[in-house]
Amino acid sequence: MIAAELAPGVELGPLEPWQAEEFAAHLDRAREHIRPWVGPSFVTTDLAGARATLQRYADGAARDGIRILGIREHGALVGGVMLVEFSAASGTCELGCWLEPAAEGKGYISGACRELLRWVFEVRGLHRAEWRCRADNARSSAVAERLGMTLEGVLREAWLVNGDGPDEKTWHDKQVWSILAHEWTAPSRARHSRG
Numbered sequence: 614m615i616a617a618e619l620a621p622g623v624e625l626g627p628l629e630p631w632q633a634e635e636f637a638a639h640l641d642r643a644r645e646h647i648r649p650w651v652g653p654s655f656v657t658t659d660l661a662g663a664r665a666t667l668q669r670y671a672d673g674a675a676r677d678g679i680r681i682l683g684i685r686e687h688g689a690l691v692g693g694v695m696l697v698e699f700s701a702a703s704g705t706c707e708l709g710c711w712l713e714p715a716a717e718g719k720g721y722i723s724g725a726c727r728e729l730l731r732w733v734f735e736v737r738g739l740h741r742a743e744w745r746c747r748a749d750n751a752r753s754s755a756v757a758e759r760l761g762m763t764l765e766g767v768l769r770e771a772w773l774v775n776g777d778g779p780d781e782k783t784w785h786d787k788q789v790w791s792i793l794a795h796e797w798t799a800p801s802r803a804r805h806s807r808g
């Protein structure tokens with residue numbers, strides 16, 4: 614269980630299938646903002662889709678795999694972080710994240726990702742954590758850099774974005790960032806951090 618207070622009144626905590634209505638309502642606020650930058654399966658448009666996303670992560674967590682956590686500002690869901698890949702056997706994982714626009718610029722994601730990194734390195738003993746983003750996603754690259762990650766390279770035109778028409782496809786470059794266990798120096802923990 615990863616849970617922490619990221620700032621006064623701002624909590625990192627569970628986001629589970631029973632909270633699908635809250636997640637669907639949040640996606641209505643976040644959808645167009647995040648659509649260009651996240652995988653299409655995450656940008657669902659109804660309650661069933663929101664529940665399916667949370668169920669996929671719950672099933673993953675039950676198998677000690679992928680996980681999702683919510684960030685709530687004074688009780689309202691404003692975004693979250695994920696382990697979109699997690700393998701204790703191989704010692705590797707990949708982080709993901711999103712926010713609705715009103716929650717940007719407050720350090721919530723950097724703080725939440727530090728809690729994830731603390732957990733994967735200090736609690737689970739993993740060796741390597743990755744961050745993959747569109748090369749033109751400046752805010753996402755800035756988070757990776759703020760976390761102390763190294764830009765390892767660019768996968769050319771590896772990120773497909775489908776347009777409205779059947780033939781409207783655009784391929785964007787994808788950055789790969791990472792941090793290794795021996796490079797991780799835990800910052801002072803968020804207040805009231807648990808887990």
Ligand SMILES: CC(C)(COP(=O)(O)OP(=O)(O)OC[C@H]1O[C@@H](n2cnc3c(N)ncnc32)[C@H](O)[C@@H]1OP(=O)(O)O)[C@@H](O)C(=O)NCCC(=O)NCCS
Binds near residue numbers: 755
């Ligand atoms: C990527 C994304 C989550 C980054 O959000 P963000 O708010 O820029 O990142 P953080 O929450 O870490 O906040 C950092 C900002 O808060 C400021 N900040 C304030 N207090 C801070 C603190 N205590 N610690 C760190 N930063 C702080 C930083 O200066 C920075 O602002 P700036 O960019 O104006 O310099 C957001 O832009 C988003 O949801 N984008 C769409 C979806 C997406 O791209 N997801 C990632 C796919 S790879």
